[in-house]
């Protein structure tokens with residue numbers, strides 16, 4: 001595209017934009033179970049309006065916009081309260097999970113340097129199921145990543161003993177997920193805490209996808225094991241608002257047990273021609289709308305609202321689990337929140353994925369082991385039966401039933 005010489009009318013541009021979305025995944029109908037969290041029209045309208053109210057304001061300037069600074073403080077306080085942050089715990093909003101994880105590693109690295117660990121040749125120790133954002137951040141900072149195999153008991157949990165063996169004097173962080181993305185399983189954070197304490201290593205809990213889900217699931221009676229600052233060895237956490245916090249995209253939180261740990265995060269500099277600046281995260285300019293929309297959604301939903309939505313998601317996951325088991329699938333481990341992965345003993349997940357895609361479902365897959373993967377939203381409560389009917393048809397198609405096999409040779 002070349003920039004038009006004369007701008008076009010907004011009505012025309014708007015219509016063009018809407019038409020362009022016509023070929024996208026049909027998330028509004030609940031046929032997408034990755035990328036989008038559909039909490040319904042009401043929440044979507046609040047996100048829009050609340051984002052718009054502070055869209056021009058900039059979180060980079062807390063003195064100019066005390067409104068935003070206070071909303072961010074409120075969001076962090078709400079997050080810390082849900083996640084058992086002790087007195088003195090603190091944190092910041094970031095643009096997303098990758099940003100939160102990057103900042104947590106940077107903070108752990110600078111903390112380690114300040115406490116006599118080496119500057120170079122450092123490493124972080126993660127379970128194989130941890131998010132690749134850790135590798136991206138480690139790549140940026142030239143830190144070695146040591147991925148450790150999961151337990152072999154079918155739980156898909158991190159293996160604390162094996163991770164402990166991977167730790168050495170140059171380890172600046174151990175990681176557990178609550179839950180991990182590929183299997184939706186919460187790692188044994190208490191056991192990881194014991195290893196981290198014994199090895200004197202920073203423990204980060206990646207609750208990007210579970211941080212604003214698990215506390216409400218627990219209130220609803222789901223037996224969620226301790227996974228947050230309740231575990232005394234947890235130094236830091238990442239928890240995304242733009243996932244199960246149902247906030248507008250561009251919103252996550254990175255949280256620290258104490259100011260002593262947090263102090264290694266902000267960047268503060270005066271040695272240039274411009275005014276001295278201090279920024280907490282990677283970003284310079286920070287979109288005010290992402291902060292105000294998060295504040296608005298949290299305040300309009302409240303604990304009751306989140307409990308209801310997460311209850312609906314858990315119920316939906318249980319219906320899916322029952323349905324796929326009836327079709328002969330095995331569910332991986334014991335998922336408790338909104339993610340679930342399942343595989344069929346006879347048919348390759350990627351072939352089934354292709355069949356489901358052709359039937360209009362845009363979901364995800366897990367690679368180890370090859371499985372179908374769903375990240376469920378409240379909207380999915382309406383489409384469980386349609387999904388299971390199409391899954392049944394897909395199994396039949398892959399098995400060479402009614403329509404004959406249509407599997408790409410690559411998948412078999």
Ligand SMILES: *Cc1c(COP(=O)(O)O)cnc(C)c1O
Nearest residue numbers: 096097098131133180181208209
């Ligand atoms: C989504 C996710 C991330 C990364 O978050 P982004 O907002 O996509 O950058 C990290 N960890 C887990 C477990 C996630 O589910």
